Amino acid sequence: MLAKKVANVGFEALRVVERRPVGLDELARYPVFPEEFVAFLRRAIPEDRHAALVWAVTVTARNPGGVDGA
């Protein structure tokens, strides 16, 4: 989905260079998520999804045109 959005605006040479699951325990380390919010997520989301709630994806791409040796 992310790569498709990148391609849709005209980038080329797309590569998904990293893709890893992010679970609730990892999200809890981010100070933007209050403890009560993480507790709410634990209650609201089935336990079998806690280890891979979302995915961290890294995409590289190139703007068309020009010459780039990278």
Add this chain to the structure above:
Amino acid sequence: MAYFTDAEARQIIRDTYTAVAPGSAEVAHQLYTAAELDGLPPGAVALALGVGHPVRHACLRPGEVVLDVGCGGGIDTLLAARLVGPSGRVIGLDMTPAMVERTREHARAAGLAWVEVREGLMEAIPLEDASVDVVVTNGVLNLSTRKSRALAEMRRVLRPGGRLALADLVVTEALPEDVLRSAPALAG
């Protein structure tokens, strides 16, 4: 389905990132190597809020001009500045004034005079067309209510042949609606 207007979303995000206190640096130690973190201002390390390491994948070279979209506390901005060196330039962009000031402070503390930090929106990047070699962004695109517009802006400011390295969170299975309606979910 949008649960927040653009204005509501921006206010929630600004409020969240203005108030955020530096964390335990666990996030930084998961994403970056000890060598990369060595010598960085502790505040930049403790405010690492990214989800990947796009700078690692950007293949930066001395002399390049880099834009860090949503620079936050500035850790990726500083790492990019080390790699492009004083012959290059790194522009950090953030819509939250408190984060802009933090990155400025961290760049000063690190002695990276070729870092410039601007306040602005990723959907209206305050730079000329084709003015940067590389765009990096880390855990920021998901904060936009207009992601395609933000990506189009990143492409607009890249020179022909310029490179994008983007890390972000992706949801592959629908989250409950009461989660999607919550402000912390939006801001994170």
